[in-house]
Amino acid sequence: MRTIARRLGLYLLTAWVAVTANFILPRLMPGNPVQTLIGKITSQVTPAEIRAIRLSFGMGFKEGIVAQYFTYLGQLFHGNLGVSITLGAPVSSILRESVPWTIGLIGVSTIVSFFVGTVAGAMLGWTRGSRFDSLIPTATFFQAIPYFFLGTVMLLIFGSDLHWFPVLGAYSQGATPGWNWSFIASVIRYGELPVISIILSSVAGWMLGMRNMMITMIGEDFVLMAVAKGLPRRKVIMHAARNAVLPSIANLSLAIGLVVSGALLVELVFNYPGVGDLLLQAVLNEDYPLIQGIFLVITFTVLAANLLADVVYLVLDPRTRSEAAV
Amino acid sequence: MSATIPREVQSTAAEGGRASTGPVRDGAIRESVLEINHFSVDYGAGENMVRAVSDVTLRLERSRVLGIAGESGSGKSTLVYAMTRLLRSPGLISGGEVILHVTDEGGAVTPVNLVTATESELRRVRWSHVSIVLQSALSALNPVLRIGREFDEVLKTHRPNLTKAQRRARAEELLRMVGLSGDRLERFPHELSGGQRQRVMIAVALALDPELVVMDEPTTALDVVTQREIIGELSTLRAQFGFAMIFITHDLSLLVELADEIAVMYAGSIVERAGARELYESPRHPYTLGLLNSFPPLHGERRELTGIPGTPPDLADPPTGCSFAPRCAFAMERCVLEKPTLVEVDDTGRSVACWLFDDASGSRVPVELSRVAPRAEAPKGGS
Numbered sequence: 288m289r290t291i292a293r294r295l296g297l298y299l300l301t302a303w304v305a306v307t308a309n310f311i312l313p314r315l316m317p318g319n320p321v322q323t324l325i326g327k328i329t330s331q332v333t334p335a336e337i338r339a340i341r342l343s344f345g346m347g348f349k350e351g352i353v354a355q356y357f358t359y360l361g362q363l364f365h366g367n368l369g370v371s372i373t374l375g376a377p378v379s380s381i382l383r384e385s386v387p388w389t390i391g392l393i394g395v396s397t398i399v400s401f402f403v404g405t406v407a408g409a410m411l412g413w414t415r416g417s418r419f420d421s422l423i424p425t426a427t428f429f430q431a432i433p434y435f436f437l438g439t440v441m442l443l444i445f446g447s448d449l450h451w452f453p454v455l456g457a458y459s460q461g462a463t464p465g466w467n468w469s470f471i472a473s474v475i476r477y478g479e480l481p482v483i484s485i486i487l488s489s490v491a492g493w494m495l496g497m498r499n500m501m502i503t504m505i506g507e508d509f510v511l512m513a514v515a516k517g518l519p520r521r522k523v524i525m526h527a528a529r530n531a532v533l534p535s536i537a538n539l540s541l542a543i544g545l546v547v548s549g550a551l552l553v554e555l556v557f558n559y560p561g562v563g564d565l566l567l568q569a570v571l572n573e574d575y576p577l578i579q580g581i582f583l584v585i586t587f588t589v590l591a592a593n594l595l596a597d598v599v600y601l602v603l604d605p606r607t608r609s610e611a612a613v
Numbered sequence: 614m615s616a617t618i619p620r621e622v623q624s625t626a627a628e629g630g631r632a633s634t635g636p637v638r639d640g641a642i643r644e645s646v647l648e649i650n651h652f653s654v655d656y657g658a659g660e661n662m663v664r665a666v667s668d669v670t671l672r673l674e675r676s677r678v679l680g681i682a683g684e685s686g687s688g689k690s691t692l693v694y695a696m697t698r699l700l701r702s703p704g705l706i707s708g709g710e711v712i713l714h715v716t717d718e719g720g721a722v723t724p725v726n727l728v729t730a731t732e733s734e735l736r737r738v739r740w741s742h743v744s745i746v747l748q749s750a751l752s753a754l755n756p757v758l759r760i761g762r763e764f765d766e767v768l769k770t771h772r773p774n775l776t777k778a779q780r781r782a783r784a785e786e787l788l789r790m791v792g793l794s795g796d797r798l799e800r801f802p803h804e805l806s807g808g809q810r811q812r813v814m815i816a817v818a819l820a821l822d823p824e825l826v827v828m829d830e831p832t833t834a835l836d837v838v839t840q841r842e843i844i845g846e847l848s849t850l851r852a853q854f855g856f857a858m859i860f861i862t863h864d865l866s867l868l869v870e871l872a873d874e875i876a877v878m879y880a881g882s883i884v885e886r887a888g889a890r891e892l893y894e895s896p897r898h899p900y901t902l903g904l905l906n907s908f909p910p911l912h913g914e915r916r917e918l919t920g921i922p923g924t925p926p927d928l929a930d931p932p933t934g935c936s937f938a939p940r941c942a943f944a945m946e947r948c949v950l951e952k953p954t955l956v957e958v959d960d961t962g963r964s965v966a967c968w969l970f971d972d973a974s975g976s977r978v979p980v981e982l983s984r985v986a987p988r989a990e991a992p993k994g995g996s
Binding site for chain 1: 735752757
C-alpha cells in the first residue's frame with residue numbers, strides 16, 4: 288500500500304505541473320483570445336462590449352499573474368473551465384457532451400483490440416511455426432496502412448457501396464438521445480465500422496508483442512516445470528502467458544492514455560462527435576478556453592491510465608512490490 | 614512444449630509386463646524402477662544432425678541412487694530430459710526405450726514406455742511417479758506466483774479429491790520436511806534465498822510421493838555449505854520415503870557421498886558404470902580417472918589436481934574410434950580405429966567401455982587403472 292500511496296503522490300505532483308503549464312502556456316502565446324474574438328465580430332465593437340468580453344473570460348479584473356493563477360486553480364477545482372469563444376457554452380458542458388463518445392468508441396476498440404491481440408498472440412507463440420503464423424503478415428499489413436486511408440476505404444466499401452454499415456455520425460437521426468433501447472442499438476450499430484477499423488489497424492501490435500514474449504517465456508524453466516508436473520496444457524500455457532502479458536499491460540496503459548487524444552483521425556473519417564473532432568474545431572477557431580479544457584482532459588486521462596497501469600502491474604508482478612521484500 | 618514434443622521414433626516394441634528383476638545385489642533381488650535400453654537422442658536432422666546421447670542402457674533399482682557424471686556437453690542433461698520426454702525441439706529421441714515401472718495406489722506395478730507414451734499417459738505419470746528438480750530454482754519457480762501455488766497446482770491436478778485445506782496442510786508438511794516454515798507458502802520466489810528456493814523445489818518434487826526423482830545439478834548453483842546441507846537432507850528424505858533418484862552432476866566427489874551407483878558419461882555415451890565406492894576408489898576408465906583428478910576429495914589425503922587435457926569432441930563430427938582417444942594418455946592404435954562398447958569387466962557388476970580391458974587388445978592395463986576395488990560394503994542409502 289505504501290508503494291501505491293507514493294505513486295499517488297507523484298501523480299498529484301505531475302497533475303499540478305500539468306495544470307500550471309496549462310495556465311502559463313496560453314499566456315505566453317502572442318495575441319490574446321479577446322482580440323481574436325473581437326476580430327471575428329464584423330460590426331463595430333464598443334469599449335463596453337470589449338469590457339463585457341474581457342469579463343466573460345475572467346480577464347476584466349486588473350489582477351496580477353499570481354492572483355490570476357489562484358483564481359484559475361479555484362475555478363478549476365469547481366469544474367469551471369471557462370466559456371468557449373466560438374460555441375458560447377461553458378467548456379465543461381461541451382466536454383461532457385463529447386468525452387463519452389470518444390471514450391466509448393476508442394476505449395472499447397482499444398480494450399477489444401488488446402484482448403483479441405493478446406489472446407491471439409499467446410496462441411501464436413504457443414503454436415509457433417504452425418500454419419497459424421500466416422496471420423502475422425496479414426495483421427501487420429493492416430497496421431502498416433495509414434489509418435485515414437484504411438478508414439476511408441472501409442467506409443467507402445462497407446458503408447457507401449455495400450451498405451453493410453451506416454455511415455457518418457454516432458447514431459441515426461431518427462433516434463432520440465437518452466437511455467432508451469433504440470438509441471443504444473443505434474449507437475452500437477453506428478460504432479461497428481469505426482471499432483472494426485481501429486481494431487484492424489492496431490491488433491497486430493498486441494499480437495506480435497505477445498507472441499514474441501510467449502516464445503521467450505516458453506524457453507523458461509518454469510514452463511518446462513509446468514510440463515514436468517503433468518499439468519493440463521491449458522495451465523501450462525497460463526504459466527507462460529501470465530508472465531508474457533506483463534509488457535503488454537504497460538503498453539496498454541500508454542494506449543489508454545492516448546485514447547482521448549488519438550481519436551482525431553477516426554472521428555474525422557467517421558464524422559464522430561468526439562473530443563478529436565472538437566479539438567480540431569477549437570484549434571481552427573483559436574478557441575483558447577476550449578483548447579485548454581481539452582488539454583486538461585487529455586492530461587488527466589494519461590495520468591489516470593498510468594496510475595491504473597501501475598496498480599495493475601503491482602498486482603500482476605510481485606517483483607515490483609518493493610516493500611514486500613524480506 | 615509438451616504438446617509439440619514429437620514422437621519421431623517408436624521404440625522397439627515395449628516389452629510390457631516383463632519380469633523386471635535385476636542381478637542379485639546385497640543378497641536380495643531388487644525390482645527395477647527404471648530401465649533405459651539402447652536410448653539415443655539427436656539434435657536436428659540430416660546433415661546437421663548431432664547425436665547427443667548414443668545407445669545408452671541403464672537400470673535403476675527401487676529406492677537407490679544413480680549418479681550420472683560428466684563434463685558440460687557430455688549429454689547427461691539431454692539424457693534425463695529426453696527420458697522424461699521433456700526435451701525441447703530440435704532434440705529428438707531417435708531410438709531405444711525408457712521403461713518406468715509405475716506402482717499404483719493398490720501396489721500393482723505397470724511398466725510404461727515413456728518413449729511411446731501418449732500425452733495423456735505422460736501427464737498421468739508425470740510428478741505422481743517421476744518428478745524433477747532443476748539446477749536453477751529461481752528460473753524453475755514461476756516468478757509471479759506465490760510458493761503455495763507450486764504445491765497447490767500439483768496437488769489439485771493429481772489429487773483432485775483433496776480439499777483446499779488439505780492441500781494447504783500437505784504443502785506445509787512438505788515445507789517442514791525440507792526445514793522451511795509454513796509461512797513461506799505466502800512468499801514469492803524472489804523473496805527466498807537460493808538455498809530456500811532449492812528446498813522448495815525438492816519439497817514440490819516430493820509432493821506426490823513419486824518412485825523416482827530426477828535431480829539435474831540441484832546444488833551446482835549453491836554455495837558449498839548450503840550444498841552440503843541439502844545433500845544431507847536429501848539422504849534423510851530418501852531414508853524416510855524410499856524414492857529412487859537420478860542425480861546429475863559434474864562433481865564426482867559429491868556423487869560418491871550420495872549415490873549407490875555411478876555412470877560416467879562422455880560425448881553422449883556411458884564410458885564406465887560401477888558402484889559409487891568402487892568407481893571412486895578404483896576407476897577403470899581413463900576418463901573417470903581424469904574426472905576424479907579434477908576435483909579435490911571431500912575426505913582423505915590431498916592429491917594433486919590434474920584435470921584432463923584437451924576439449925571434448927565435436928559431436929557434429931565425432932571421431933571414428935573411442936571419442937576419448939584424442940585426450941587419453943593411454944590411447945592405442947586400436948582406440949582411434951574402433952569404438953569400444955560397454956562390457957562388464959569384473960564380478961561387481963562394473964562395466965567399462967575401453968579397449969585397455971579387452972584381452973584381444975593385448976595391452977597391459979596401466980597401474981593407475983588397476984587399483985584393487987574394495988569389496989562391496991553394506992548398502993548405503995540414507996546413511
